Amino acid sequence: MLAAVVLAWLAGPAAWRVWRRARIRRQPFPSAWREVLRRRMPAYARLPPHLQMQLKKHVQVLLAEKPFIGCAGLVVTDEMRVLVAAQAALLLLNRGAGYFPNLRQVLLYPGAFVVQRAEPGEGGLTHETRRALAGESWQQGQVLLSWDDVLAGAAHPDDGHNVVIHEFAHQLDQERGHANGAPWLGRREGYARWAAVLQREFDALRGRLAQGLVGVIDPYAATNPAEFFAVVSEHFFEQPRALAAEHPALYAEFARLYRTDPLAW
Numbered sequence: 507m508l509a510a511v512v513l514a515w516l517a518g519p520a521a522w523r524v525w526r527r528a529r530i531r532r533q534p535f536p537s538a539w540r541e542v543l544r545r546r547m548p549a550y551a552r553l554p555p556h557l558q559m560q561l562k563k564h565v566q567v568l569l570a571e572k573p574f575i576g577c578a579g580l581v582v583t584d585e586m587r588v589l590v591a592a593q594a595a596l597l598l599l600n601r602g603a604g605y606f607p608n609l610r611q612v613l614l615y616p617g618a619f620v621v622q623r624a625e626p627g628e629g630g631l632t633h634e635t636r637r638a639l640a641g642e643s644w645q646q647g648q649v650l651l652s653w654d655d656v657l658a659g660a661a662h663p664d665d666g667h668n669v670v671i672h673e674f675a676h677q678l679d680q681e682r683g684h685a686n687g688a689p690w691l692g693r694r695e696g697y698a699r700w701a702a703v704l705q706r707e708f709d710a711l712r713g714r715l716a717q718g719l720v721g722v723i724d725p726y727a728a729t730n731p732a733e734f735f736a737v738v739s740e741h742f743f744e745q746p747r748a749l750a751a752e753h754p755a756l757y758a759e760f761a762r763l764y765r766t767d768p769l770a771w
Contacts, residue, residue: 527567530563530566530567530570531563531566531567533566535562535563535565535566539562539565539584539588540562542584542585542588542589542592543562543588543592546585546589546657546660546661547589547592547593547663548661548663549593549596549660549663549743549744550592552663552771553771554770554771557599557600557766557771560595560598560599560600561595561596561599564591564598564599564605565588565591565592565595567605568591568595568605568606569588569591571605572605572606572609572610572612573610573611573612574586574587574590574611574614575611575612575613575614576614577613577614577615577619577650578615578616578619579616580614580616580653582614586614586653589656589657589660590612590614590651590656590670592660593656593659593660593668593670593671593674594606594670594671594674596671596743597671597674597675597678597739599764599765599766600764600765600766601764601765604681606674606677606681607681608645608677608680608681609647609648609649610646610647610648611647611648611649612648612649612650612651613648613649613651614651614653614656615650615652615653616653616654617652617653617654617655618638618639618640618652618654618655619639619650619652620636620637620638620639621636621637621639621642622634622635622636623637640652640655640669641655641669641670641673642673643673643674643676643677643680643685645680645683645684645685649673649674649677650673651669651670651673652669655669656669656670659671663744664744664745665744665745666722666724666740666741666744666745667724667740667744668740668743668744671736671740671743671744672736672737672739672740673736675689675735675736675739676732676736678690679732679735679736684732685732685735685736686731686732687704687708687730687731687732687734688700688701688704688731688735689735689763691762691763696762699759700759700763703755703756703759704731704734704735704756704759707734707753707755707756708727708728708731708734711723711725711727711728711734712728715728721752722741722745722748722749722753723737723738723741723749723752723753724740738756739760742757742760742761742764742768743768746767746768746769746771747769750769
């Protein structure tokens with residue numbers, strides 16, 4: 507064992523990280539954590555056994571690497587950490603997991619939190635705005651979440667609204683710069699098709715909304731391409747049948763990206 511540790515360390519940071527993660531994944535999954543998944547995350551029970559095993563191993567790595575910080579007086583518990591990590595791990599199934607490499611910490615609030623921003627106004631002036639949010643992903647390496655909304659997202663896995671999936675999809679999108687709706691696909695040849703399909707679907711959504719038409723995709727997705735990607739990720743994991751029926755080409759692109767097919771769960 508000591509020799510393996512020394513060799514991994516000498517091979518460099520990447521090899522050391524691979525060795526350490528493999529060691530974490532070999533550890534038994536705590537029974538208390540399994541009970542959290544059983545009680546709080548109905549989506550876990552729907553996964554086939556091999557994906558349940560993957561998810562648990564991803565949870566172990568995420569909790570070993572990502573610190574959770576309570577805000578506004580919230581005391582973070584293992585239940586909170588496990589439930590956030592398990593929902594985020596859905597995005598890692600069947601993928602070469604990088605475990606959200608830019609993410610340095612998860613900030614948990616008891617409920618919706620207020621952020622203050624400078625917004626451009628008339629004449630080049632800016633004004634301060636305050637907004638209550640359920641979640642936010644920062645390129646600097648933080649994800650902010652409302653615990654109330656984390657609970658609600660886990661408890662209702664069919665409504666297409668999951669703040670953890672949404673914000674961690676932004677983290678995937680931000681791995682190589684600003685979020686723009688074009689996450690790392692793993693193969694260069696896939697980008698042309700991805701860009702064509704998502705641009706067509708994004709424009710079509712805006713066109714439908716301008717006519718007062720609604721469908722499975724939440725109107726918030728029309729905000730910009732980054733939000734389109736995050737919102738459709740929610741629908742992909744929570745409403746796969748409706749998404750595949752209304753937008754088959756879009757569903758196929760997300761199935762290629764996430765390397766899984768929720769229709770089969």
